[in-house]
């Protein structure tokens with residue numbers, strides 16, 4: 278069993294900063310899990326406690342079913358890749374990949390064949406004799422990955438490995454990395470601040486905020502059923518309005534918010550008088566002719582009247598920012614063929630009650 282287990286991990290640095298506050302996680306064998314959150318939320322610290330570069334203040338770290346507290350990094354069966362690659366500059370590519378095998382005293386013949394195998398895996402066999410500065414950024418990152426994987430670690434830890442690559446190369450490497458991970462079936466924990474990267478690459482996503490795990494779930498789950506206003510806002514684009522529930526009738530809650538009374542069917546266990554955050558995604562809004570939206574099961578939706586203040590063409594979609602009552606702005610995404618509204622136009626926005634989520638504040 279080559280999984281990772283975190284049980285109630287807290288990390289306080291000398292000086293008193295509590296970077297990680299009582300987090301728990303089970304990464305299963307072969308799983309690809311991504312830790313995502315804003316800068317400074319504790320992602321790197323979490324990863325470094327798993328690698329053994331930091332001791333935990335409280336809690337238990339387990340790798341492959343064994344307790345790792347107090348075990349030094351070189352005695353943990355991990356491979357690690359960092360944002361800055363950290364290749365040895367005066368060693369060739371082959372020597373870089375061989376390094377982890379040499380410190381483990383593997384036989385020369387085995388090392389040679391393993392280096393060749395790793396170069397095949399990352400599709401760079403022709404670079405064996407070059408030094409890192411003769412490689413592009415993307416190639417260096419592949420070699421860093423090959424070096425981490427060469428000793429056949431039980432788990433792979435990746436700290437923002439693609440952050441310094443430009444967008445196109447980053448997307449290519451995301452696909453590459455996932456291909457290699459699946460081919461090897463290696464248990465992987467990736468750290469990134471890029472929510473799109475987290476959603477597209479992972480079996481499960483951990484959304485981290487201020488030292489805590491706000492939500493752990495499949496990408497679809499984190500996106501469509503966020504556990505908190507923070508998650509809704511951080512993952513994808515969301516409209517969030519705070520308000521108070523004024524009534525709950527026939528499975529529809531009415532929430533008094535600044536710009537409108539918002540209707541939501543997400544109201545099991547919600548009492549009138551409760552303060553909530555209403556969340557809805559731009560793609561669930563339609564820029565319409567003002568007819569009240571209905572969604573069959575859920576009763577009436579919500580209609581906003583407003584004025585287009587921003588129109589952004591983003592390829593297959595147009596993103597509209599619509600100024601509505603109460604000095605608020607609603608973001609709506611429309612397919613190009615759905616509307617040709619322009620900046621300054623008066624429009625109606627409709628959102629079905631079934632697409633409005635209610636979150637506790």
Ligand SMILES: Nc1ncnc2c1ncn2[C@@H]1O[C@H](COP(=O)(O)OP(=O)(O)O)[C@@H](O)[C@H]1O
Nearest residue numbers: 290291294296315316317318319320321322323
């Ligand atoms: N060695 C350290 N000593 C003291 N504080 C640190 C140290 N490393 C990180 N921190 C603090 O811990 C918090 C989390 O940092 P980090 O884990 O690097 O976050 P992230 O990787 O999500 O950006 C930040 O407030 C950071 O300033």
Ligand SMILES: [Mg+2]
Nearest residue numbers: 317320321322
């Ligand atoms: Mg970091």
